[in-house]
Amino acid sequence: MGFGRAMRGGRQGWAATALAGALAGALLGALAGLSPTPAAARLVQADLARVAVAPPPGARARLDLAFTDADEERSTTLAEAAGGRPVLLLPVDYSCGNVCDPMLSLSAAALQATGLAAGRDYAFVLVGLDPRDDAAAARRMLSETLGPAPSPTRPQALVGSTDTVAALTGALGYGFVPDPNTDSIAHPAAAILLTPEGRVARVLSPLALNGRDLRLALIEAGEGRTGTLGDRLALLCYGFDAATGVYTPLVRRILAVAGAATVLGIALLVLLLARAGRVRTT
Incomplete structure (x- = not known):
């Protein structure tokens, strides 16, 4: 108009x-x-290729590394956080708005479903990847994701310097890349299960954890020092599938071995009966 x-x-x-x-x-x-311009382009493929978890053989976390406990705002170490227990270590970005919140909530839910006791059977530890995030940022993430009230599966959130975080992630083969254009960090959605001595036992997907598999993994990482006799028997007939990151029953393998043993037994029995028949005829 x-x-x-x-x-x-x-x-x-x-x-x-x-x-x-x-x-x-x-x-x-x-x-x-x-609109994004070449000067403001985000991470390129070469950068993203470094975002992975590939622990070297015999990878072990340095338990003497010094961090700050976000809740108590005091100095601590990974050794103190572990306390001689297997550790579910979750590297996160405390100011992340993407996958870190569900990683934390799902890990806490899976730990609660294990039936194991936090602080006695295992330790749940967060490590901030961004040294610019202080203790207040860590507490804010915990409160917004898990609620302000304390809970048995509330993790111990640690804050460290750039050098400390680099030393820990480097030893574990955990690769991440900061994106200065978006003030975020590209990092793997992975949890690392450590033995009480800090050795890497498993790399798990926190987005696909369930209580039973995590219970078995924690018991295995603790070298059988926790759990029931039934758990230890389950570890004998369960195997860890590295492709899916969960424990799966080795039913097919067990059936194959049992089937082969049955066929061999029948063959031996036929052979013995045949020999016995020949002896009687002579």
């Missing part, structure tokens, strides 16, 4: 057209400014 008046002429119509053109140009300019 306004454009029709402008086309019919008149100063008001041309002024309206000019104003509309100026606003449209400003809007397009603003949208162009929001």
Whole structure:
């Protein structure tokens, strides 16, 4: 309608057209400014290729590394956090708005479903990847994700310096890349299960954990020092599938071995009966 008046002429119509053109140009300019440019490009493929968890043979966390306990705001070490127990270590970005929150909540739920006692049978530890995140950021993440009230599966959140975090992640083969353009960190969605001595026992997916598998993994990492006789028997007939990151029953393998043993037994029995028959005839 306004454009029709402008086309019919008149100063008001041309002024309206000019104003509309100026606003449209400003809007397009603003949208162009929001578009990513080469100077503001995000992480490239070469950077993302370094985001992985690949523990070297015999990988072991340095338990003497010094951190700050976010709740008590005091100095501590990984050895003190472990307390001689297997550790579910979850590297996170305390200011992450993507996958860190569900990783934390799902890990806590899986730990609760194990039936094991926190602080006695295992330790649950978070380590902040971004040294710019202080203790307050860690407490805020815990409160927003798990609630403000203390719970048995509330993890011990640790904050460390750039060098401390680099020393820990380097020893574990945990690769992450900061993205300065988005003020975020590209990191694997992975939890690392440590033995009481700090040795890497398993790399687990916190997004696919369940109580039974995590219980078996913790008992195995603790070298059978926790759990029941039934758990230890289950470890004998369960195997860890590295492809899926969970324990799966080795039913097919057990059936194959049992079937082969049965066939061999039958063959030996037939052979013995045949020999006995020949002896009687002679």
